Amino acid sequence: MYAQMITSEATQDDPEKLTTFQARIDSGEKIEPKDWMPEGYRKTLIRQIGQHAHSEIVGQLPEGNWITRAPTLERKAILLAKVQDEAGHGLYLYGAAETLGVSRDELTEMLLDGRMKYSSIFNYPTLTWADMGAVGLLVDGAAIMNQVPLQRTSYGPYSRAMIRICKEESFHQRQGYHIMMKMAQGTTAQKKMAQDALNRFWYPSLMMFGPSDKDSVHSAQSMAWKIKMNTNDELRQKFVDQTVPQAEFLGLTVPDKTLRWNEDKGGYDFAEPDWSEFFDVIKGNGPCNTERLAARNKAWDDGAWVRDGLMAHAAKKRAAKLAAE
Amino acid sequence: MSQEWPLWEVFIRGQHGLNHRHVGSLHAADAEMALKNARDVYTRRNEGVSIWVVEAAHITASSPSDKGPLYEPSESKVYRHPTFFDIPDDAGHM
Numbered sequence: 001m002y003a004q005m006i007t008s009e010a011t012q013d014d015p016e017k018l019t020t021f022q023a024r025i026d027s028g029e030k031i032e033p034k035d036w037m038p039e040g041y042r043k044t045l046i047r048q049i050g051q052h053a054h055s056e057i058v059g060q061l062p063e064g065n066w067i068t069r070a071p072t073l074e075r076k077a078i079l080l081a082k083v084q085d086e087a088g089h090g091l092y093l094y095g096a097a098e099t100l101g102v103s104r105d106e107l108t109e110m111l112l113d114g115r116m117k118y119s120s121i122f123n124y125p126t127l128t129w130a131d132m133g134a135v136g137l138l139v140d141g142a143a144i145m146n147q148v149p150l151q152r153t154s155y156g157p158y159s160r161a162m163i164r165i166c167k168e169e170s171f172h173q174r175q176g177y178h179i180m181m182k183m184a185q186g187t188t189a190q191k192k193m194a195q196d197a198l199n200r201f202w203y204p205s206l207m208m209f210g211p212s213d214k215d216s217v218h219s220a221q222s223m224a225w226k227i228k229m230n231t232n233d234e235l236r237q238k239f240v241d242q243t244v245p246q247a248e249f250l251g252l253t254v255p256d257k258t259l260r261w262n263e264d265k266g267g268y269d270f271a272e273p274d275w276s277e278f279f280d281v282i283k284g285n286g287p288c289n290t291e292r293l294a295a296r297n298k299a300w301d302d303g304a305w306v307r308d309g310l311m312a313h314a315a316k317k318r319a320a321k322l323a324a325e
Numbered sequence: 326m327s328q329e330w331p332l333w334e335v336f337i338r339g340q341h342g343l344n345h346r347h348v349g350s351l352h353a354a355d356a357e358m359a360l361k362n363a364r365d366v367y368t369r370r371n372e373g374v375s376i377w378v379v380e381a382a383h384i385t386a387s388s389p390s391d392k393g394p395l396y397e398p399s400e401s402k403v404y405r406h407p408t409f410f411d412i413p414d415d416a417g418h419m
Contacts, residue, residue, distance in 0.1 A: 035389045081369075088366050095350040098332065104352055105329045161349070168370070307354075308327050314355035 003051045003146075004119060004210040005282065006228075008221035011040030025226055030156040033099040041225055046100050047116070048227060049158055053093035054111045054118035058292050060086045062126040063135065071129060075179075079132065082172055089165045096157040112297050120278060123286030124204050130183050130190075134197035136176010138205040138243065144169050145239045146209070149229035158227070177246065184250040191251070198247060199255040203273040209236040211275060241267045332381040333359040335366075337373035345377050353378075 011018070018038060024031065031037055060083050067083065070076035094104050110116040121139055126132065147169060151162045183194035210216060210232040222228035230238075247254050258271045280286070330352040336345035348367045353359035359378040368376070387395060403409050412419060 032389065034386065084365075085369070088369060091351060091366050092349055098350070103329055104332075164349075304327065307330065310354035310358065311328055311330065314358075317355065 003048045003055070004117070004208070005216075006044060006048045006051065006222065008219075008225075009040040009043040009047075011038040013038045013040075022224065025154045025224075029154075030159065031154050032156045040221070041227070042100050044222060044225070045155055045158065045227055046097055046102050048222075049093050049097040049100075049161075050102070050107050050110070050116050051118060053090045053097060053107065054116060055122065056086050056090035056093060057111075058118040058122045058296060059139075061292055061295055062122055062124070062288075063132060065126050066129060066132050069129070070132075078175055082175060085168050085172065089168070092161040092164055093158075096155075096161045099157045108300065112293070112300055114284070114293070117282065118292075119208060120281045120286065121204050121208050122292060123281050123288045124201070125288050127200075128193050128197060130179070130193040130197035131201070133176050133179030133183060133194060134201040136173055137180050137246065138176075138198070138201045139208070140169060140172040140176055141243055141246075142205050142208045142239050144173060145235050145242075146230075152226070152229060154226035180250055180252070184252055194250070195252050198252050202255050203277075206236055206240075206270075206273045207275075207278045207281075209233075209239070211278070212272065215275075237267050240270050244268055330354050333363075333378045334381050334384060335359075335363040336377040336379070337363075337367055338375040339373055340371075345375065348372075350381060356380075 017036060021031075021036065021038060021041075031041075063079060063083050063086070067076060067079055070079050094107060097107060098104055107116070111118065121142075126135065144166070147162055147166050151159055151166055153159045153162065180194055180198075183190045185191075213219075213231045213233040216232050219228050219231060223231075244254055244259065254270075256271045258269065260269045261267075262269045281289070284290075331354075332350055333353055333356075334350050335348050337348050338345045351359065351362050351366055353362050356378060359380075360376055363376045363378055367373070399405070
């Protein structure tokens with residue numbers, strides 16, 4: 001889940017309009033950009049889609065870290081394609097957010113000055129090549145859990161962006177699993193690396209779904225509006241149930257001694273992550289928060305002359321064309 | 326903040342001879358760059374054989390509140406559909 005802790009914005013609209021709006025959503029109609037929508041719906045969506053987009057963009061950094069050091073030319077080409085996809089996913093989502101009346105540059109600036117967040121997961125470092133495998137298996141696996149149901153979200157442009165993203169995302173997860181498979185079947189040292197990567201990314205991946213439902217008081221409105229399709233705990237459970245057998249197949253162990261199959265509920269019982277760590281990372285104190293935001297700020301500042309130069313060039317060409325007519 | 330690149334809407338025609346279809350939007354300084362960006366953002370998996378880009382500001386869209394008056398005239402003209410006409414089976418395939 002790339003959007004965490006999205007608080008639904010309060011809405012003070014005409015109750016009659018609100019009722020009609022809710023009825024449209026309940027009957028499965030899509031809401032489109034020019035339709036009337038409650039102020040809270042619009043604002044909550046900007047926050048959620050924006051955060052999702054920022055996560056895709058910042059999410060390029062931990063993987064970009066390994067492009068120049070991929071073990072083979074083929075792995076390098078694949079990783080490059082994956083990171084390029086993340087940029088594309090960010091752009092689809094920014095495009096969807098912009099239909100709600102916020103501009104791309106405004107969204108970028110809100111990320112850069114910390115007014116908007118990105119997923120906590122990208123504040124963890126990628127220390128070894130096996131981390132590329134763990135990111136695909138766990139981080140992309142967790143993202144897919146959240147993104148598949150969001151294809152049915154009530155806001156048309158968001159839903160369409162999610163459909164495109166989901167089509168491309170399964171390549172990401174499978175390439176990660178493939179890396180893990182190679183490492184797990186490799187030398188003892190390689191297998192150890194794979195296990196170490198899984199150990200480090202397990203709990204941060206569980207945190208991607210956001211706090212436990214009992215502490216997540218803001219989701220009722222978002223669920224009624226169908227911009228949140230499942231509760232945090234539902235998705236986390238689904239993720240654990242899917243991922244544990246995948247790890248076992250590789251001969252790797254999930255770093256949770258309390259993990260047990262629970263026949264009654266038809267799912268695993270598992271340990272919650274350390275929520276104090278989660279809140280600390282969200283607040284900006286994760287291992288890589290400073291580095292990630294610094295990298296995005298540098299890219300934005302260093303690119304300013306290019307953005308301005310291309311605008312000037314376009315204006316000049318337009319003027320020359322007019323003069324020639 | 327410097328001036329933001331304009332927004333372009335992207336339309337792509339796939340392999341099988343269908344119409345260009347709206348796929349999304351992007352920002353670019355001019356049309357040439359919009360085409361190149363559209364190639365990178367929207368056709369990474371062979372989605373198309375032809376791209377149109379249109380600056381979003383040039384698109385005029387109908388308003389949702391016009392839905393009633395705009396489409397009502399066609400609702401009352403059921404005879405525009407072939408199923409309106411009851412033709413005996415004996416008349417042969419039609």
